Amino acid sequence: DIDGVGRKYHLELVxxxxxxxxxxxNCTAEVLYHLGNKNIAPDVQFTxxxxxxxxxxxxxIFYNRIKSLEKELVAENIPDSHGNVSPEMQPVxxxxxxxxxxxxWQNSTENTKFQLAQIKRVKQVKRSDEYLEFxxxxxxxxxxxxxxxxxxxxVLWHPQHxxxxxxxSRQPKHAPE
Amino acid sequence: xxLDFWLAPRGLRHxxxxxxxxxxxxxxxAHLEANGVSYSIMIEDVxxxxxxxxxxxxxxxxxxxxxxxxxxxxxxxxxxxxxxFMDLLVAENPNLVSKLEIGRSTENRPLYVLKFxxxxxxxxxxxxxxxxxxxxxxxxxxxVWFAKKIVLDHENDEGLASVLDKMDIFLEIVTNPDGFxxxxxxxxxxxxxxxxxxxxxxxxVDPNRNWDAGxxxxxxxxxxxxxxxxxPYANSEPEVxxxxxxxxxxxxxxxxxxxxxxxxxxxxxxxYTSTPAPDHKELHQISEKAVAALxxxxxxxxxxxxxxxxxxxxxxxxIDWTYDQGIKYSFTFELRDxxxxxxLLPAKQIVPTAQETWLALKVIMLHARDHPY
Numbered sequence: 001d002i003d004g005v006g007r008k009y010h011l012e013l014v015x016x017x018x019x020x021x022x023x024x025x026n027c028t029a030e031v032l033y034h035l036g037n038k039n040i041a042p043d044v045q046f047t048x049x050x051x052x053x054x055x056x057x058x059x060x061i062f063y064n065r066i067k068s069l070e071k072e073l074v075a076e077n078i079p080d081s082h083g084n085v086s087p088e089m090q091p092v093x094x095x096x097x098x099x100x101x102x103x104x105w106q107n108s109t110e111n112t113k114f115q116l117a118q119i120k121r122v123k124q125v126k127r128s129d130e131y132l133e134f135x136x137x138x139x140x141x142x143x144x145x146x147x148x149x150x151x152x153x154x155v156l157w158h159p160q161h162x163x164x165x166x167x168x169s170r171q172p173k174h175a176p177e
Numbered sequence: 178x179x180l181d182f183w184l185a186p187r188g189l190r191h192x193x194x195x196x197x198x199x200x201x202x203x204x205x206x207a208h209l210e211a212n213g214v215s216y217s218i219m220i221e222d223v224x225x226x227x228x229x230x231x232x233x234x235x236x237x238x239x240x241x242x243x244x245x246x247x248x249x250x251x252x253x254x255x256x257x258x259x260x261x262f263m264d265l266l267v268a269e270n271p272n273l274v275s276k277l278e279i280g281r282s283t284e285n286r287p288l289y290v291l292k293f294x295x296x297x298x299x300x301x302x303x304x305x306x307x308x309x310x311x312x313x314x315x316x317x318x319x320x321v322w323f324a325k326k327i328v329l330d331h332e333n334d335e336g337l338a339s340v341l342d343k344m345d346i347f348l349e350i351v352t353n354p355d356g357f358x359x360x361x362x363x364x365x366x367x368x369x370x371x372x373x374x375x376x377x378x379x380x381x382v383d384p385n386r387n388w389d390a391g392x393x394x395x396x397x398x399x400x401x402x403x404x405x406x407x408x409p410y411a412n413s414e415p416e417v418x419x420x421x422x423x424x425x426x427x428x429x430x431x432x433x434x435x436x437x438x439x440x441x442x443x444x445x446x447x448x449y450t451s452t453p454a455p456d457h458k459e460l461h462q463i464s465e466k467a468v469a470a471l472x473x474x475x476x477x478x479x480x481x482x483x484x485x486x487x488x489x490x491x492x493x494x495x496i497d498w499t500y501d502q503g504i505k506y507s508f509t510f511e512l513r514d515x516x517x518x519x520x521l522l523p524a525k526q527i528v529p530t531a532q533e534t535w536l537a538l539k540v541i542m543l544h545a546r547d548h549p550y
Contacts, residue, residue: 117520145403171184
């Protein structure tokens with residue numbers, strides 16, 4: 001506890017590559033939850049002890065595939081009710097994971113535990129520049145309240161410039177199936 | 178106007194989608210036009226679409242299983258298929274398995290329990306339930322697998338055979354059938370029952386907050402629209418009341434296991450208080466052994482502890498009640514995974530999940546057999 005400021009946690013974690021389970025990196029982090037105002041995201045400082053796996057090849061394949069689509073990508077329910085994610089949709093799913101991580105961070109307190117539950121809908125938005133843009137409607141599962149929260153997020157991505165969430169907003173519970 | 182926003186307002190130049198009830202059409206149109214707001218109609222008649230989809234779903238029914246050997250354990254099934262499976266299992270093993278109806282759900286669906294018994298009268302028993310929270314699909318699917326496993330192993334597996342020599346096993350596979358059907362037809366993420374309450378448009382009660390143990394205390398919600406709504410009073414839900422009545426009438430249940438997903442946890446009482454359960458040391462030791470057995474198969478990591486320390490404060494939960502009734506070996510599982518797929522666990526993980534969980538269940542069952550009380 002830090003008087004007048006908030007509560008700080010010191011963490012030692014191991015990052016595991018979801019796609020390559022034997023690829024792990026140690027990490028230390030400090031997370032500061034602010035006192036009082038629950039509308040401020042926690043401060044996070046971290047140090048990676050090692051390097052993350054290089055994903056340039058897969059990134060470029062995905063980037064070029066989307067760039068060359070005739071019609072903008074549209075998809076629903078990823079994963080579907082049975083947990084399936086088609087190979088073509090896997091990168092779209094992974095991108096949502098990364099982007100939802102940002103949304104989760106911005107909305108976390110010491111009393112929340114969010115997970116991405118599902119992508120209800122994703123629509124590619126045409127852009128004239130080199131970025132890819134996706135408009136996602138996702139469902140977040142909040143573990144403590146057990147609520148399923150629909151959330152809209154606009155995601156920009158480029159292989160060299162990384163991921164950006166340019167806009168996000170919590171949706172009312174009766175968002176469409 | 179009872180407008181139902183399907184895409185909520187979020188800023189300038191972003192569209193808003195609204196489902197408009199018929200009586201509100203004219204007033205809304207007038208309002209938009211008066212304010213120079215342009216609109217277009219995306220769906221003329223939502224009800225017609227819903228009706229059509231329903232019709233489509235009924236038109237191409239899935240084929241029911243023909244035997245429990247050809248049943249596909251690697252897939253998720255609907256309620257009819259699971260009921261057909263149960264009847265087949267009984268028909269194929271009439272000397273071991275029988276089907277009991279312990280009550281009816283809010284929407285009048287039967288609440289079936291499979292009884293596995295080698296004889297005797299009112300033997301000490303083990304209870305297992307799956308699917309109390311309907312969206313936790315890997316649990317009902319595991320329940321189906323457990324049923325078949327008991328039949329397959331009841332003679333050749335030493336441990337299981339010795340358990341059944343002395344004890345009966347009761348297995349309720351679809352503990353919340355109304356919720357289950359709802360997850361199949363309307364909302365895959367539905368958790369609660371489907372009971373309606375006057376004074377609220379919201380439906381359903383959290384069946385794992387509806388038990389008479391710390392009922393209504395912190396760790397449950399009194400808001401009917403909440404996912405953890407405890408209900409108007411303890412045992413208000415027929416799905417819960419049926420089990421309560423069964424347990425009380427049976428009077429000889431010695432182990433009670435309620436299965437959920439996800440988080441990979443093995444939990445024992447209490448959830449409604451941080452006072453340790455009198456038997457917590459023993460329950461902790463059993464948990465340690467059970468989790469080790471589970472991990473031995475595929476390396477799946479579980480944590481264990483009391484509900485309140487390992488997960489969160491929860492009042493009115495199942496195993497707090499069963500424990501306070503005197504059923505010492507009361508446990509709750511949270512099965513795979515830890516959030517990557519969550520409730521939407523891929524079907525190919527059903528069997529591995531069921532297999533590893535079964536090893537943990539056997540530890541609990543054997544302990545109950547070896548420590549009569």
